[in-house]
Amino acid sequence: MSAKTLMRGTHVLGEAAIRSGCRAYFGYPITPQNELPEYMASSFAKMDDAVFVQAESELASINMVIGASATGARVMTSSSSPGISLKQEGISYLAAMELPAVIVNMMRGGPGLGNIAPAQGDYFQATKGGGHGDYRLIVLAPAYGQEIADMTRQAFDLADKYRTPVMILGDGMMGQMMEPVVFPDPLDVSKFPVKDWALTGAKGRPSRIIRSLWLDPPKEEELNWRLVRKYEAISQEITDQEIYLCDDAEIVVVAYGTAARIAKGAVHRVRSQGIKAGLFRPKTLWPFPGEVLASMSKNLEHIVVFEMSTGQMVEDVRLYVEGRCPVSFYGRPGGVVSTPEEIAGVLSGVGSGLIKKSA
Amino acid sequence: MKKVFSRPKSLKDVPFHYCPGCGHSVIHRLVCEVIDELGIQDKTIGVPPAGCAVLAYNYFDVDMCEAPHGRAAAVATGIKRMLPDRVVFTYQGDGDIAAIGTAETIHAANRGERVTCIFVNNAVYGMTGGQMAPTTIPGQVTTTSPGGRIPLRDGNPLDLSAMLALAAGSVFIERTTVINPKGVNRTKKAIKKAFQTQIEDKGFSLVEVLSPCPTNWKMSPAESVNWVEETMSKIFPIQVIKDVA
Numbered sequence: 001m002s003a004k005t006l007m008r009g010t011h012v013l014g015e016a017a018i019r020s021g022c023r024a025y026f027g028y029p030i031t032p033q034n035e036l037p038e039y040m041a042s043s044f045a046k047m048d049d050a051v052f053v054q055a056e057s058e059l060a061s062i063n064m065v066i067g068a069s070a071t072g073a074r075v076m077t078s079s080s081s082p083g084i085s086l087k088q089e090g091i092s093y094l095a096a097m098e099l100p101a102v103i104v105n106m107m108r109g110g111p112g113l114g115n116i117a118p119a120q121g122d123y124f125q126a127t128k129g130g131g132h133g134d135y136r137l138i139v140l141a142p143a144y145g146q147e148i149a150d151m152t153r154q155a156f157d158l159a160d161k162y163r164t165p166v167m168i169l170g171d172g173m174m175g176q177m178m179e180p181v182v183f184p185d186p187l188d189v190s191k192f193p194v195k196d197w198a199l200t201g202a203k204g205r206p207s208r209i210i211r212s213l214w215l216d217p218p219k220e221e222e223l224n225w226r227l228v229r230k231y232e233a234i235s236q237e238i239t240d241q242e243i244y245l246c247d248d249a250e251i252v253v254v255a256y257g258t259a260a261r262i263a264k265g266a267v268h269r270v271r272s273q274g275i276k277a278g279l280f281r282p283k284t285l286w287p288f289p290g291e292v293l294a295s296m297s298k299n300l301e302h303i304v305v306f307e308m309s310t311g312q313m314v315e316d317v318r319l320y321v322e323g324r325c326p327v328s329f330y331g332r333p334g335g336v337v338s339t340p341e342e343i344a345g346v347l348s349g350v351g352s353g354l355i356k357k358s359a
Numbered sequence: 360m361k362k363v364f365s366r367p368k369s370l371k372d373v374p375f376h377y378c379p380g381c382g383h384s385v386i387h388r389l390v391c392e393v394i395d396e397l398g399i400q401d402k403t404i405g406v407p408p409a410g411c412a413v414l415a416y417n418y419f420d421v422d423m424c425e426a427p428h429g430r431a432a433a434v435a436t437g438i439k440r441m442l443p444d445r446v447v448f449t450y451q452g453d454g455d456i457a458a459i460g461t462a463e464t465i466h467a468a469n470r471g472e473r474v475t476c477i478f479v480n481n482a483v484y485g486m487t488g489g490q491m492a493p494t495t496i497p498g499q500v501t502t503t504s505p506g507g508r509i510p511l512r513d514g515n516p517l518d519l520s521a522m523l524a525l526a527a528g529s530v531f532i533e534r535t536t537v538i539n540p541k542g543v544n545r546t547k548k549a550i551k552k553a554f555q556t557q558i559e560d561k562g563f564s565l566v567e568v569l570s571p572c573p574t575n576w577k578m579s580p581a582e583s584v585n586w587v588e589e590t591m592s593k594i595f596p597i598q599v600i601k602d603v604a
Contacts, residue, residue, distance in 0.1 A: 056466035063430035067437020203401035
């Protein structure tokens with residue numbers, strides 16, 4: 001373990017990636033996440049076994065990720081919303097070619113060029129596909145500096161374990177905010193298990209092919225069902241959430257990432273006014289911890305979903321709650337960041353029809 | 360009896376799917392002969408395109424990694440940067456490398472990536488059924504330039520190899536053909552030099568091969584050979600475009 005250090009989120013992510021054995025980073029500048037590639041560039045420059053390339057585009061960088069991953073390396077790329085749109089082509093291929101990789105999205109306001117303020121408008125893109133074809137992306141949503149470090153390690157481990165791309169979904173605020181962090185010890189890259197599918201040159205073994213093209217429809221169908229079996233196993237094994245002050249709660253806020261931290265402050269405020277509120281924070285957005293939420297919802301009077309968007313995760317919440325209790329939505333899109341007071345006001349108004357922004 | 364000709368070791372013993380008169384089969388064999396002669400079959404990693412050669416991994420008996428359409432140079436960059444002592448090549452058509460993959464290719468060349476591109480130019484999108492390519496020449500009839508390519512309407516043929524020669528990181532670029540024995544020999548020599556350039560860690564190398572496509576040109580194989588010689592090679596001259604290796 002490292003000593004406790006104060007670092008901004010993007011640097012935490014970079015340091016955690018290196019300690020997780022990441023030895024390749026490919027990216028393209030975009031605000032608000034540039035401190036991450038800068039951290040990788042300066043750190044890798046001091047290492048003799050690591051590769052940093054600033055590519056000519058997000059398209060090129062995600063395809064460099066494909067190449068590096070195919071050799072068996074632990075590899076990462078990062079961007080922010082518009083750049084992540086460009087990476088979708090490669091993410092679909094990574095899923096189909098069953099190549100591990102970690103993709104970081106520090107979300108900003110959108111659609112289009114939007115702005116560079118923190119937002120959560122890419123939930124659909126991250127959890128419902130993003131690229132073409134039948135695939136899923138593991139999506140981890142940290143909320144705290146320490147969790148960025150822990151989830152980065154988890155992201156690389158999951159990517160290798162399931163041979164699948166993993167996204168860390170943060171936002172511009174999380175990337176900039178400085179928090180105390182303790183890092184796990186660095187992993188010894190030389191002790192990683194040999195990947196028996198990696199392309200290294202066919203020395204003393206038959207040649208290997210990494211591909212996503214299956215012109216024969218039954219073969220492509222076979223790939224699709226194999227991926228589904230993998231996704232089912234992932235759903236069984238990794239779904240995770242934080243349940244905070246929910247034991248006696250009558251109203252529960254569902255929020256993730258930065259929005260969840262604001263919501264937590266709101267929960268404290270309304271509890272002091274005698275409102276029994278709690279927080280349900282999905283830590284995995286895909287797979288979504290819907291079963292846990294569904295069983296909780298039976299005993300609730302109301303669920304309020306709070307997102308820094310016009311309402312995306314709320315669809316998953318409603319899908320699992322299935323009307324067991326009312327589900328309201330409150331959102332601030334476009335890079336506007338709510339205060340805990342604002343959300344406390346929303347929670348105080350539950351039941352009196354005061355929730356202003358309904359999806 | 361003395362054996363004077365056989366299939367290269369690094370070429371799999373399976374029938375090609377390519378059309379009669381197409382240049383791909385010859386160019387595949389030449390790449391494999393070079394791999395055999397350099398003794399690098401067990402350290403070579405190839406990147407096929409999207410296009411007619413999308414199934415190239417069924418023929419080359421070396422490790423192969425598919426790339427999305429046009430992105431071969433970026434995928435090759437990722438491979439080569441992780442494994443600098445391996446020999447990494449891309450095998451791409453003109454639509455793949457000179458239209459959708461222009462940016463990836465130019466920047467790989469500019470970075471001086473130690474990779475080799477085999478660029479098969481047949482002036483048409485073959486796999487998708489004969490549409491106009493970036494390399495389609497003025498007046499050439501394709502399914503999307505039905506009256507012939509009109510430069511002021513449809514653009515001009517793009518000389519990607521000449522553009523790549525401007526990049527400081529490229530060290531060897533040659534344009535050849537496979538329409539006659541002389542051209543075949545010269546193509547093999549160019550491919551060998553391109554691979555050697557990479558092995559010697561000098562920079563980016565590329566061989567552009569003008570290759571007949573009788574199916575989409577709606578010509579006989581013999582007419583196709585003549586068309587390369589008399590028409591196509593006037594726009595894309597057979598020559599060493601850059602050699603600072």
